[in-house]
Amino acid sequence: MTADSPILELKGINKSFGAVHVLHDVDLTVMPGQVTALVGDNGAGKSTLIKGIAGIYSFDSGDYFFEGKRAQVHDPKDANALGIEVVYQDLALCDNLDVVHNMFLGREETKAGTLDEIDMEKRATDTLKGLSVRTLKSVRQQVSSLSGGQRQTVAIARAVLWNSKMVILDEPTAALGVAQTEQVLNLVRRLADNGLGVILISHNMNDVMQVADSVACLYLGQMAAQVQISEVDHSSIVELITMGRSGDIGIQLDDALTGDVA
Amino acid sequence: MSNHQTTDVDIPEAGDRGGIGMAVGDYFSRVKGGDVGSLPAVLGLVVLFLLFTALKPDTFFSFFNFANLLNQSAAIIVLAMGLVFVLLLGEIDLSAGFTAGTAAAVLAVALSNWGLAWPLALLVGLLTGTVIGLFIGSLVARLGIPSFVVTLAMFLALQGVMLLIIGEGGTIRLRSDVLLAIMNQNMPLWAGWLMWALVIGGYLLVSWRAIAGRRKAGLRSTATSVWIAKVLSLAVLLGVLVFVLNQQRQIVRPGKESCPSVGEAPVGCIPVIEGVPWAVLVVLVLVVGLTFVLGRTPFGRHVYAVGGNAEASRRAGINVKMIKIYCFMIGSTLAAVAGVLLASRDNSVSPTTGGAQTLLFAVGAAVIGGTSLFGGKGKVMDAVVGGLVIAVIANGLPLITQQSGIQFVVTGFVLLVAAGVDAISRKRASAT
Structure with a gap:
């Protein structure tokens, strides 16, 4: 290419x-x-x-x-x-879950049938760092506590997470x-x-x-x-x-x- | 990891959280932000316990009543656990009480009329619940009938089914020593301590592995001091519980004496009652298992996601309808378990088993414990804490007043307070 x-x-x-x-x-x-x-x-x-x-x-x-x-x-x-990933206007985030959970929603990483939180948190953090996101206090914050811009950031980061x-x-x-x-x-x-x-x-x-x-x-x-x-x-x-x-x-x-x- | 790069990325650096002081501070800021969890219920439980102890020190605060209270609460707790799954989706199951009754009736009939062995009969009873849940879930998820209406209809229909199975005004005895033992017998003393050791050991191992894994990966994790404090408080709390339940609690009337633990028992002596009730083990196993399912599996995560934002979950590729159906199936199966406990406690099944306030108490237990009626928020533990609050009220009030009117008013008031706390904390959370 x-x-x-x-x-x-x-x-x-x-x-x-x-x-x-x-x-x-x-x-x-x-x-x-x-x-x-x-x-x-x-x-x-x-x-x-x-x-x-x-x-x-x-x-x-x-x-x-x-x-x-x-x-x-x-x-x-x-x-x-x-x-191809689409970020819709209404973002489609779950307010009651944290940033990592939202980024992996529906495509959770598992290890022996259980959620692999460590791997997911690392990948989410790396993706956010790769985008130089500096506005999130913690990737374990609930989305309900984020501002509009932060939510948009999470939605976009979710879109680029999947290569x-x-x-x-x-x-x-x-x-x-x-x-x-x-x-x-x-x-x-x-x-x-x-x-x-x-x-x-x-x-x-x-x-x-x-x-x-x-x-x-x-x-x-x-x-x-x-x-x-x-x-x-x-x-x-x-x-x-x-x-x-x-x-x-x-x-x-x-x-x-x-x-x-x- | 290049933690010291000069980019101004504000993702927190790896390393442990501060000690206990910071953990406590974090907790208070979460509560202020509207995430109160089970806190009001735990406080309420403590206040109620102290109140009744002060008012009725000899009757309420006795070893006998303590075990009795746990037995009273077991069925409500298990029913409420099932409702947690349904409430997490923002749905409701009004028929859970009579699902419990129907399952118990089927179980009793399977034992006495069909002559099945108890494990087989138990399976049939529990499957009755599962099938009812499948039916309700399918109507709600596939046809889109509101769960309130579906389960209201089932609330009526299942009462009828129970009457048809049991017969008008009749009762069926529960003919199984094993199933009767759940609510009427206690574990041997050593088994209580073994249970304690297994729970503490298991918690120790699992929580430490999680912390060690996060540290190895360079992620923020609970500080060791916080972890030790958590393990210790759990060990003490559960240890006190087992210790108290292992005391002899038979009520010896004047002129009678307790049977000796060894040797020939004199005629007319009062048998010794001691040990952890088997029902506690049942509740414990369910709490651990279901907490694992909700917290550690993709299915559990999807339950929270659907409850939080069903449309977002659908777009993320989650099969929302199947999640709903599964949750109703789990809820009704747990209702069937509660039915077994109710039947075991009454020694029999009647058309009123699971009726009256059973369901309302269970919904109240889940909500008082901190499960939101709006969906997306709640834990299995909520059912336990809330169920204990309900049981303490139901157990303590009759000792103070014989007027059942007051008991209803107080219970209703407590439920209102719990739902109010839920609504206020939601407002706060959305305001911040």
Whole structure:
């Protein structure tokens, strides 16, 4: 694997729910070591696309390449097996368990049928250290005692614990204050710096501009554009989200018209 | 491990926690943070015990009554242990009392009508509980009927089943010396001390292995001084219990005398009663076994997870429905065990076995002990502590007042206080 070849490549993805055609010929490329921001207005199809990648829905048509190989993902377990982890907006943590228990939830390490707490605690600590997490007092703290940012940190750390290759983050900063947003964005950046592919869904353009390497914009179920962050600015992303185009990038109505004529 | 790296990672350094002072400090800060655990129940137990001792020093505070109290509480404790599993999920089992009664009825019928040997009959009785649990659990988990409704229906239906098995107004004698011995006989004195030695030795070994393992791995672990204090207090507590129960406790009326331990017994002498009741052993084995299941196995962890956040557990790949069904099966099987204890205590099974306040006392015991009605919080030990509180009230109050109205009011009040403590501590925990 070279760093130049995409970790995830989607080509011509279509998905309908009954009569509603949610995704039209969507292409998406995610590079390892980069943060790919996925933006779009409500109803643009972000969630459908993510759930398709994660295996919660299967796409109707289109090509799904992971690490250059065609992959069949019809079940969340398929996605996990490939090394794809999703951190959902509501985090899905158990408040009554501690950090280690949550990180290993459903995939506990056992020794002779009993929980191997020592091994789990070591691996959890190592993972948090690898992400330079400095906000947790103890990995044996109950999650109910953690702040929003700390919870997000635990959820992200859980996603990278499993030697995952790509992490999808669904609005990780939506409910956070300024300082905690900063912490989480730093963490997102470090995930990419550690070589993972990262998809970041966000409504916050400041976050996108700060942390993303490229931005993919969905507009009414079509991929308006996927461009390097250096090629766009704040206002052009907003135009892409609201109108599907900005200057000469995005969906060009003229092209479509001439295409039809020809 | 590179503990002295200059990264400002604030994950605590490896090494032992401070001594006893720090452990005590940690505990108080946990309590302040809303994690009170069994503390109110333990305090309540001590206060009640002192209160009744002060009021009725000769009747309440006697060797005889002490053993009697443990026997009274055994069935409630075991029933409450089963309810802990159900309550941990945030569910409820209102039918547990009559599950106990039904299992006891089946056991009694298997012994007397079918003529089965006691181990076989016991198995049939316990399986009755398991099957009832499977039925309830399936309705709750697969069909999604609220457990309150399912078990309310079973509460009614099982009363009917008991009547059908036993017959209107009848009773069935429990025809098994072994099963009757559980509540009516005591262990030999040496066996009580052997039990003490095994428990302390086992705890010593297991806890030290855990500490040593953590130290070897470079993780924070309990300080040696704290560990020694824990072992010693357990040894003393259990030692006092065995010592007291090993004293002769037969009540010798004036003009009578106790039978001598050796030689010819004079006519009309009062037989010696001494030793740890077998019921204590039953409860002890269940506490150790079930604590292990809840605390050390993936299944136990999943029970807590489902109780804490069922959706998160489902997404983590835990089979939430199966966990629910298993918990109801465990709960009802333990209810069947409680039924055996009830039958053994009464020497027989009647349509009221497991009825009246049995279930409410058991739910009260679990909640008083610190198990949350909201799910996700609770331990097997809670059932023991809470069950003892209930038993002390049920045992001590009649010595003071014959009015059963007062007894109900007091018990209800204690339950309210316990549920209030649970709710307040939850608020605190979510506020911090």
